[in-house]
Every structure is written in structure tokens, then in C-alpha cells.
Amino acid sequence: MVAEQPIEPSRLQDEFDTLLSDYSTWRMASPFALLFFFGSRLAMVSKALFQQVTNFVPIVGVTSLAVINTELTWYQGILIVVALILIIVFIVAVLAYRRFRFRITNESIAVKSGILRITQTDVRWERVRAVNLERGPIERALGLAQISLDTAGSAAAEVQVPAIKLQLAELIRAKVSMETTVSDTIGDEVSNNGQQMYRMDLIPLVKASFCTQGTLAMMAAALGAFFWLGATLYNMLDPDENSDNEAFLHQAFNVAEQYYLTFADKIEQITSIPITQSWLGMTIPGILTVFMLITVLFLARALYFSVTNYDLQLLRRNNALSTVRGLFTKKRTNVKLERVQSVSLKMNVREIGLKLCRLTAKQSMSGKEHMLSLPSVPTSVRDEIVELAALEAGSQLRLDPKTQSFQPISIVYFWQMFIGLIIVPFLVVLITSLFSDFSWLQWVWLGFLCGWVPICATVSLVRWRKAGYVVDLYSMISKSGLLGYTLDMGKFKKVQRVRIEQSFIQRFTGKSTLTVSYATTNIVVPFLARARAIQLHDYISHVITVRNSEWH
Template structure:
């Protein structure tokens, strides 16, 4: 197998036609069926031309999809040339992709449930440039996929990888997630907030629909409870909705992280997880830029959090739960900082953090107050009820309380040439990184900040910017100079500088 890959072109597994067909059909359904069935258009079409004709049309479309999948499979080929992976593909127009091992940021192996009987996986790789996958092998044997992953991660050819396999130590398990931690992660994760935001626009139409059909339900117990105690009924419905959201969040966590295992493989970390869609992700220790310890508001109550490891070209923080984030879920309060030290031994997330200037609390209170006043105005205008404007009386104390919580959450410190920046409101997010990983440093001052002698320090890493707001200007300048000193110094001098300090 090794000689065949390096000597000539390789094709996908013949069973990949099934994967290509299923993926194409699902993509067509997602993009077109909601439009075809919208406003009763699908029913009108069936009534006009008949159900038999519709079924024949669907069968014809499936046949075309199968033929296109077969053609795509026959025109797809790849090979590994030293440390460069070449892919030629195309349906009507042939394209060639080249991806160097040194430029690879993220490698992922996925195996949906319908691919397991054939023992094939989806191999994908991306460079630091973008968020989406740049190279994909949609159906290759697992053994070949693991060999490609090892070769591209280490920068060695498959032949060298195979010869060195005998002397390579076995993988060591660093962390394994149990059922309790998996359930608590589902309860504490951001999925609850995302599901609530997704369902928020649906609540008002559902309420309007319920009022229209309230009279048709008759004199039942539920109707009497709604009429006699609307606040109690509303509280019960809200509690039921929250319980449903938490249940869905737990189910999503089990589907995504079931069987989560983190192992070391040389200088790489490999995580494996997934119930229906099994996935493997690789983290290169050489490309690690920052480690983040995250606790949501519910996570702080439950004593749970998760780690996010960011490499070159890291994804936005909103994408922590996306497939390309190297995320370690379900960690207890003591497990998170301990596991962070497995990546960088000097990393100590525990300890005291210096707070930013107290004026930051006032600035955040003003921002929260303006946002709350806008919300009150929009609600009053949409409901056509001027008495909603009375809620503006509660805005100043609420805004001040939120500003105070924000000020309490933000903190920072520098220890052993590592910077620690903590942010949040009700939750906490602590980002830690070596000062030597900085790509750019910027000290910013607004008019108000100049007046109070404070500044905002922005340290840009290869994974994205890290901001430290409203600290003393002298401290910001000193930290900026210290960061630049580590960046400009030769790699061997960092330890010497650390010892002198």
C-alpha cells in the first residue's frame, strides 16, 4: 500500500460512491425541498400532475444523482509526493489541488454510521487561511487515512513513517470522558443558549396560534388553568421549555462527544469521539498558539468547563462547538487546569488575577444601559403599548449591576513568560499563551482612556487577537515591550530571559 501511494495515483474506495450519493441527496434536500414545499407548493404539484408522476420524477433524479456520483468517483484521484498531497478531481471541469504538509493546520477523520460497514472514512485537511475545509478525500480506507494523517502531521513520507512505526511508542491516554461528565457538559454547554436563540422567533407565532385555537379546546383543566392563573401557566410552560432545551443539549453532547478519548502520539494529540458520526482530530504541539479554559454560567454552577486549543488560523470563539475546534469537553474544575499543563507544563491557570481599572465598570455600564434602552424602545414600539417605557426606570441599576459583573470577570497576569487574560460576564473564559507566540502588539487609547491614564492592549497571535482592556498605560507599555522582547529574541534565549526574570 505504501509503495502504491508514492509510486502512482490512488483512487477512492469503490464504496465511496455510496457516500457521495447520500451526501448529494441530502444536500439537494436541504437546499431545494423547503422551497418546493413552501406555501403548499408541493401539494399543488402533486394534485396537478399526480403522485405517480412525482414518484417517477424523484426516481429519475435519484438515478441522475447516482450516475453523477459514479462519474465523480472515476475522475477523482490523489497521491502523496514526498510531503505534498496532490488531488485531481472534477465533474465537468478537472481541478488539481496541492497541499504541503508544512501548511496543514487541521486534519480530521470522520466516519458516519452508513460508512462503518465499508470501513471507509472522510479525510479532510485545512490550512491556516480559512474556516472551511480546503481538501477532502470523501471515502478512503481507514488504514490509508491514518497513514496519510501520520505522514502529513509529521512531515515524513509514508515509507519513512512505516519504517519508523516499529520504534514509535504506543499512544498514551491523557483523558477519557465518562457518562457523568458528558451529561454535565451537555447541561453546561452553550448549546442551550443557541437553541433558545433559535426558538425565540418561533414563540410569538406559537402564542398567536394557541390563542386562536383556545376556544376549540373546550372547558378542559388546562384551559381553566390558563384563564384563571396565566402567570402560573406561563411559568409551567417556560419551565417545560427550559427542560426540553436542556434535554436536547444533552442529546447533542452525547451524539458529538460519546466515547471521547484524548491520546498522545509523539508530539501530536489525537481526540476521538462521536456516536453516529465518529470523528478523529489532530492537534500539533508545534502549532499550538493558545489554550482557553471556558466555563459558562451553568458550568460554574455545575463545576464543569471545557478546554479549547487554538492553532494557526484559529476559528472565531463562536465556533467552539464546530467540528474544526479542538475542544476537550466535560472537565471538572480541577481537571481543566491540570490538563492544560499537559500541553505546556509551566501553564498555571489557577492563581490571583489583577483587575482592570475601575473606570472600566462605568464604561461597560453605559454600554449596557444604552443597549437595554434600545431593547425597551423596540419592545414598546412593536407591542404598541407605551406603558412598556416604564421599564426604562429599571435600566440604570440593571446596567450598573451588569457593568460590575463584567468588571469582576476581567482580569490578567503574566507568569513564567505566559500571559493569562480572563474575560466574561456570568461565565468565564481564560486564555493563556506564551508571550513568544505574539505576532503583533498594539496599545490603544481612546479620548476617555487618555483622560484617565489607561489603555487597551491587543496582542495578536497566529490564532487571533487577545485584548486586555482598561489597564494602566504604564503597565500596558511595559507588557508590550516585554512581549516584543520575547518575540525578537532568538528561540534559545527565552529560557535564559525567563531565568533572569
């Protein structure tokens, strides 16, 4: 590990002034910044496609038209569409790079960006709350870094400058924090009084990857894309008018049938179970196909998690916490304890079984690059971080769904959820029964009463039993969940506003909903007794008033 020497303020200012002579006028970023612009634009396109399955429909439609009206194969059509997307993204990235300019002075940093519309952003150094560095393999080899600056109340990183000299990036961060030191690599940036609180080795990494989120969403997206593809082909192809289209459809169905039968035969040969002799047995290949798809998507998601969180380290230096992670791209995030506004904890079923949790400490309403995010870490790490954040605010509360003495929510909350889940299906079935005379409606009523109603009752009961809140003089925690848990903890001295709301049902039952708003999140406690809600509202408002008066 590279030894570090703390930077004295006078020496820091001298080194910063020396570099300013090269950056005090508008200048372009390094040519290697083109990789950043290309990667960010490609990430935007990929995110838009995978987060909204319907965005695939125009692409599938164009590909289908190209294949049907030309002699291209499906493989060639898909490759051409992918190549066109990459070319368009590259052209946009080149234009964005050519337009990008930045300027650094002793008072502020300014950035010009955009293609058709040029936007200039000026940020004074006293407004900067955090400076984060990110370095990929190419940047580490060339001694470069990407910096992102976060200001109070910003919805995302307000300024990003790619591919600048590492020395300049370190000096910018040191200027903001006045306690950061210079080093050769991000992985070695630990001061002499730094403390390693946690390091995710191989076994914890495997456990955490097993608990990764998003597998079911990826499965839904894959099935959705498949059905959209089928619907698009069905609408575009008319077998009655075009014999070629009819042959294409028959060929597609024959390929699917051949795969299904071949798979069924293989299973029958391996297990000696005559699954091809009955319709019930023939469902087994379909179930196994879905299971294999889920497994492949799960492994892909776990691999991505392992790459992005490789060698995760949690470091503490005085009143600041930082994380370093990544296999190919080392990413570092810093937060100061006194600036943390809220701490969130989430646990799914797998994490509960393995005694792990996901922890997020937010210091403003900003993007992930300015949040302390710890995926699937041991509960001991959770307790240590929450203790640091809570004690900084003077609170003794702990973010533990099991041991904390949470106050329960009124039973009226259960009945509202239960009635809200069953009322619309009930009205649909009832109206259909009144104006129709279908023989199968009795089976619909049977499924509704014996299936849907018990499921809704169970879901509402579990959510009501898991809901709760706890407060002390300095902070507040709300708890919710269905299969897992979600806990949100906020400091009263960071509250922006607090309000009491009443719905019709709440007015009738004498209950209220208390909403405590932060820049990072909202803590909502539903169906509190009216007197209790007013008591909490008045106390938190008093804390806000005292805090604001201290600024004058």
C-alpha cells in the same frame, strides 16, 4: 485491543511508494463518497436554516402559497417542500461527486472539486501540520476512512478526501507525523507508550450533556420561526376579500384556543386549582407550554451531545494529544503541544456548580476538526492539559479563574460599559418626552430608572469585577465573563502582532487597550495604564523579534 507495531521510516516509505502506483494519477473517489457529499451539503442547508431564522421565511411563504392555492393539506405541503429540498441537495451532491478528483504523489496531495467552477488545491507534504481521520459505521464496515489535512494558517481543513482505504489513510498520517502506527480501528489507535489521560464514562457524560450549550438559542429559533409563520400568514391572507382565507384563520385560531383550554382543564383536574376561573390563572398553561418546549429542546440537544461525544477519550503520546469520540461516527483529532498557539476555557453556571469546564486548544486558525476540544471535563483534566501546554512554553501560569492572581482592570472600564448600555435608551425616552405628551411616559421613566438602570449597573459591575489579566515571561491570560467565565491563554512565542489603541475616553483618562493577536484568537486587555501597556507591548515585540531572527 489490537496490538500495534511502530512503523520504521524506511518501511513507511516503501509501503507508501507501493500504494502510490494506484494514486499517482487523477482518480475518482469511491462510490461511497457520495454519502459524504450528500451529508455535507445537507449539513450546510440545515446550518443555514437553523442559524438564521429569517431563512425560513421563503420556505414558509412557498409552503403557505401551495396550501392556499391548492387542495393540499399542511402536512402534505411540508412533506413536499422537504422532499424537494432533499432532491435538490442530492442532485448537487451527485454533481459534486462526479467532479471530484484526487491525486497523491510522493511530494504532495492534490484535489479537484467544484460543480460550475472547478478548483484545484495542491498541498505539499511538508506544509501539512495535521491529518485527521473520521470513520462512520459504513466506512468502518468497508475498511474506509475520510481524511482532512490542515496546513499552517489555513482557515479550515484545506484538503478533504472521503472514502479512501484505511491503509492509505494511516500511511498518509504516518508520513506526516512519522510516529503514528497502523491499526484496524480508530478506537484501537494507541501506541505502546500511549497514555489515557481521561475517559468520559456514563456519569460524566450525563453531567456534560446537562451543561451543553445552545438550548436557549434553539428556543429563540423555535419562537422566531413561529412568529415568522404567523406574520407570513397574516400578510398573505386577506379575510375581507376571501371567505376561504377567513375560514382558515378562524380554524387556526380555534385549534390554538382548543389546545389551550384543553391543557388548562387537564391541569385543573390534576392539581384541583381553579385556574380557568381567572385571567391570571389562565397564564399558567402558557408558561407550562414554554417550559415544556424548552425541556424538549434541551433533551434533544443533550441527546445530540451524548451521541457525538460518546466514549470520549483523551490520549497522550510523547508531545502530542489526541481525542477519540462518537457513537455512530468515530472521530479522532490530533494536536502537537509545540504547535498549540492558544488555550481557551469557558464555564457557564451549570459547569461552575459541577466543577466542569470546556477547554479548547488551538494549533492554527482552523476548523473544529483541527482543535483539541473537550466539552465539560473535570477541572483536574484542565489543569493537566494546561500544565503540559504551559510548561512546553516555559510558563508557570494556570488557567484557573479562582486561584490565579489576576490583575484588575481600571474602574473606567465599568463606567464605559454602564454609560454605553444606558445612553441610547435614555436619549430615546428623553426625546420622546420633549416632543410628545403621552400620559404613559411617566411609567416609561419609572421603568427606565427603577428597572433598566439597576440592571445595566449590575451587568457592568459583574463584568468589570470578573475582567482581568495575568502575564509572565512566556505567556499571557485574559479573563472575562458575566454569569460564567471565559479565559484565553496565549504563548508569546506564537504572537503574530501586538498593538496599543486609545479611544477618546482612554486618552482623557490615560488608559490604553492592549491587543495581542494570534492566528487563532486575539487577547484583549482594556483600560490598562498607558505606561503598563507600553511596557508589555515592548516586551512582546522583543520576543517576536528574537523569534523571527532565529529563523534566519
